[in-house]
Amino acid sequence: MSRAFNFSAGPATLPEPVLLQAQSELLEWNNAGASIVELSHRGPEFIQVAAEAERDLRALMAIPDDYAVLFLQGGATAQQALIALNFANPGQAVDYVVTGHWGKTALKQVKPYVSANVAANGEAGGFRDIPARADWNLSKDVAYVHYTANETIHGVEFRDIPDVGDVPLVADFSSSIAAEPIDVSKFGVIYAGAQKNLGPVGVSVVIVRRDLLERAGQPRADIFDYRSHVKGESMLNTPPTWNWYLAGLVFKWMLAEGGVEEFAQRNARKAGLLYDVIDNSGGYYRNEVAVAARSRMNVPFFLKDEALDKPFLKEAEAAGLISLKGHRALGGMRASIYNAMPEAGVQALASFMRDFQQRHG
Amino acid sequence: MSRAFNFSAGPATLPEPVLLQAQSELLEWNNAGASIVELSHRGPEFIQVAAEAERDLRALMAIPDDYAVLFLQGGATAQQALIALNFANPGQAVDYVVTGHWGKTALKQVKPYVSANVAANGEAGGFRDIPARADWNLSKDVAYVHYTANETIHGVEFRDIPDVGDVPLVADFSSSIAAEPIDVSKFGVIYAGAQKNLGPVGVSVVIVRRDLLERAGQPRADIFDYRSHVKGESMLNTPPTWNWYLAGLVFKWMLAEGGVEEFAQRNARKAGLLYDVIDNSGGYYRNEVAVAARSRMNVPFFLKDEALDKPFLKEAEAAGLISLKGHRALGGMRASIYNAMPEAGVQALASFMRDFQQRHG
Known part of the structure; x- marks a missing residue:
C-alpha cells in the first residue's frame, strides 16, 4: 500500500513533511559530510540541532525560564522512577492520583523508594471517569502530587489542571503534551515520552521547575540525577541524537502550522x-x-x-x-x-x- | 560537501548501504502503510524487526542460549548503574579495574549503591597502559569484576579476556563489541552503547548470563530490573524502535560482509x-x-x-x-x-x- 492513516497509540504517526525532510537529510545533514545520526553530539552541528529543539519547544509550550527542559532516554516509565529518586527526600511520602493503566505504572515504579498514598483511584469504576477533585484524599507534607493528564489505554483525560495548593504537581503528559495551551507554571514537573503526541520514539521530554532541583532526593547514580542532566544540558552521556533531531523537526512543523x-x-x-x-x-x-x-x-x-x-x-x-x-x-x-x-x-x-x-x- | 570519511568517536559513521536502506524505507516500511518509526512496537512488523535483530546479533557474536540479549535505552552509563542494582546484593562488594575515563565513569555510577574496590588503576600512568593481571588486587566474595574492554578516549584496549576465576566478569564493550570474535561464555555480562562499533545511537545492547538474573540485587524500580526487561523481551515500555531497527540493519550488513x-x-x-x-x-x-x-x-x-x-x-x-x-x-x-x-x-x-x-x- 502507500501511506495509510495510522491510528497507532504510540509509536504514532508523524507529519509527512517531517519524514520527507528527515529522509532527504539521512545520508548527509546540512552539508556536514555525514548524517545527523553519525555526527558527534559534542560537535557544532548537533549542538545547533539540540539548542533549536529546546528553543522551539519552549516557544511552543510557553515554558517559563525558571523551568529546565531535558531531552532524555528511558521513556516516561524511567522518568516515573527518577521523579521519586530526585524529588522525594528519604522518609517523605508522595500522593498519586490513579485514573488508568499509566497511573498504576507510575505508582508501581516509585513503591521501592517511597511511601506512596493513593489520593484517588478510578479503578473501581473501570477507569471510565476521573474522581471528582472534592473526593481526593490528599496528604499533608508530601513531596509532590502525581497524576496522568491523559490515559492512553482507557481514553480518560483531565480537562483542567487540578488544584493541589502549594504541593508541586507532577504530571505524565506523554499522550497529550502540546495538544493545547497549558499553564506550565502550575506544575512542578511535566514529563512525556515523545512517541505519542510529539511523534519521535526513543526520547522523553522532562520539564522541571528549577527550585525542585535543589531537593536532596535519595541516593542515586549520577546518571539518575536530574541535576547532572541539567548541568550537562541533556548530554551527560550520548543522547539519542537522531530522535532528538526528529523531535526538533516536529516542533518546527507545529510552530509553522x-x-x-x-x-x-x-x-x-x-x-x-x-x-x-x-x-x-x-x-x-x-x-x-x-x-x-x-x-x-x-x-x-x-x-x-x-x-x-x-x-x-x-x-x-x-x-x-x-x-x-x-x-x-x-x-x-x-x-x-x-x-x-x-x-x-x-x-x-x-x-x-x-x-x-x-x-x- | 558530499559524504566524508567520518572519524567521530560516537555517534559514529554508519555503513552507507544501511543508511540508503533506512532512507528508502523512512516513509513506508515493507508495504506496511507507515514508517517503522510510526508503527506500534507491539505490532507484527516491529516484532519481526526486533526478533531478527536479536537473532542476527546472536549469530554474529555466537551468543550462547544461556545468555539473554536486551536492547535498552539509557546508554552504557545507565547500564553501569543498573549492573550494581541488579547483580550486587546489599552489603556485597564489587571489584573495578580502571583503565581510562569510562572505567572511572562506571565506578562513579555504582558508588551510591555498593562498596566498590579498585582492583587495578592505570591513572597514575596517565592511562597509557593496562595494569598487568598479576598486579591486580582482586577481592574475595565480590559480586562481580568490572572492566572496560576498550577505552575510547585514552585508546587503550584489552587484547585478551582477563581471567578472574569464578567471579562473574562484567565488561563495558561499548567501543569494541563485535570488532572481533570473543568467547561470550567467559563473561557474566557484556554491555555496550551501540553508537560506536554497532552504529546506531539511542540503543544499548546488554548480554546477560541468565543465572545472574536470579540474584536478588537491590531495591529498584521495575523499569530498572533486568529480569522485567527479559520477561518483557525489551519491551517493558516503548523501546527506541527506529534505533533498534537500524542496529538490525547493521547486523545484517556485518553478516553479509x-x-x-x-x-x-x-x-x-x-x-x-x-x-x-x-x-x-x-x-x-x-x-x-x-x-x-x-x-x-x-x-x-x-x-x-x-x-x-x-x-x-x-x-x-x-x-x-x-x-x-x-x-x-x-x-x-x-x-x-x-x-x-x-x-x-x-x-x-x-x-x-x-x-x-x-x-x-
Whole structure:
C-alpha cells in the first residue's frame, strides 16, 4: 500500500513533511559530510540541532525560564522512577492520583523508594471517569502530587489542571503534551515520552521547575540525577541524537502550522467527529467514558457485536486506516488521533464507521 | 560537501548501504502503510524487526542460549548503574579495574549503591597502559569484576579476556563489541552503547548470563530490573524502535560482509596502517599508549608541534576527513575506526598524514 492513516497509540504517526525532510537529510545533514545520526553530539552541528529543539519547544509550550527542559532516554516509565529518586527526600511520602493503566505504572515504579498514598483511584469504576477533585484524599507534607493528564489505554483525560495548593504537581503528559495551551507554571514537573503526541520514539521530554532541583532526593547514580542532566544540558552521556533531531523537526512543523492554539482547535474537531459518530450510532458503537472525561487524543470504542471486530479491522485496513485494534487490556477498537493525525484521516475514519454500520448494521 | 570519511568517536559513521536502506524505507516500511518509526512496537512488523535483530546479533557474536540479549535505552552509563542494582546484593562488594575515563565513569555510577574496590588503576600512568593481571588486587566474595574492554578516549584496549576465576566478569564493550570474535561464555555480562562499533545511537545492547538474573540485587524500580526487561523481551515500555531497527540493519550488513572474523582482519589492517604512519613519522606524530595495549578502534595521536593542530584539522576536513579532533580531556587528534569505517577511509587518512608531514615538516 502507500501511506495509510495510522491510528497507532504510540509509536504514532508523524507529519509527512517531517519524514520527507528527515529522509532527504539521512545520508548527509546540512552539508556536514555525514548524517545527523553519525555526527558527534559534542560537535557544532548537533549542538545547533539540540539548542533549536529546546528553543522551539519552549516557544511552543510557553515554558517559563525558571523551568529546565531535558531531552532524555528511558521513556516516561524511567522518568516515573527518577521523579521519586530526585524529588522525594528519604522518609517523605508522595500522593498519586490513579485514573488508568499509566497511573498504576507510575505508582508501581516509585513503591521501592517511597511511601506512596493513593489520593484517588478510578479503578473501581473501570477507569471510565476521573474522581471528582472534592473526593481526593490528599496528604499533608508530601513531596509532590502525581497524576496522568491523559490515559492512553482507557481514553480518560483531565480537562483542567487540578488544584493541589502549594504541593508541586507532577504530571505524565506523554499522550497529550502540546495538544493545547497549558499553564506550565502550575506544575512542578511535566514529563512525556515523545512517541505519542510529539511523534519521535526513543526520547522523553522532562520539564522541571528549577527550585525542585535543589531537593536532596535519595541516593542515586549520577546518571539518575536530574541535576547532572541539567548541568550537562541533556548530554551527560550520548543522547539519542537522531530522535532528538526528529523531535526538533516536529516542533518546527507545529510552530509553522500555528502552534498549540491551532492544534487545540484541530484536536477538538477531530475528537468531536469520532464521538459524534459513536453517540449517533444508536449503540452500534460504544464509548464507555464519562463525557466530561473523554480523551481528545485516544478514542476507545467497542462494536455492539464483537463478532464484527475482525471484519471491521480488515475492512478498515483495506480502506487505508490502520492500527485501530484496541489495547489488549480492553479489547475493541482505539483511534489515537494525536497532533500529527490529519483531520482528513479522522474524516475518513468517521465515514468508514458510518459506512461499515450501514453495510453490517 | 558530499559524504566524508567520518572519524567521530560516537555517534559514529554508519555503513552507507544501511543508511540508503533506512532512507528508502523512512516513509513506508515493507508495504506496511507507515514508517517503522510510526508503527506500534507491539505490532507484527516491529516484532519481526526486533526478533531478527536479536537473532542476527546472536549469530554474529555466537551468543550462547544461556545468555539473554536486551536492547535498552539509557546508554552504557545507565547500564553501569543498573549492573550494581541488579547483580550486587546489599552489603556485597564489587571489584573495578580502571583503565581510562569510562572505567572511572562506571565506578562513579555504582558508588551510591555498593562498596566498590579498585582492583587495578592505570591513572597514575596517565592511562597509557593496562595494569598487568598479576598486579591486580582482586577481592574475595565480590559480586562481580568490572572492566572496560576498550577505552575510547585514552585508546587503550584489552587484547585478551582477563581471567578472574569464578567471579562473574562484567565488561563495558561499548567501543569494541563485535570488532572481533570473543568467547561470550567467559563473561557474566557484556554491555555496550551501540553508537560506536554497532552504529546506531539511542540503543544499548546488554548480554546477560541468565543465572545472574536470579540474584536478588537491590531495591529498584521495575523499569530498572533486568529480569522485567527479559520477561518483557525489551519491551517493558516503548523501546527506541527506529534505533533498534537500524542496529538490525547493521547486523545484517556485518553478516553479509563476512561476520566478526572478517571485521577483525579489517580492523587489524586499519589500525596497523595508522600506527605505522605514526611510528614511522620520526616523532612528528606521537601515540603514547604502550604498544601491546594500543586500541584498534580509537587511535589518539598528537602532533609534535601543537601549533599545527588547527591547520591539520582544517586541511583534513578539506580533504574529506572529518571529526579528527581529540577528546577535550587529552587534546590532539583521535581517529575512531570502528567496523563501519571503510579501509579506504583509513588509507586516505594515512596518506593525508604523510602528505601533511611533508608539507609542514
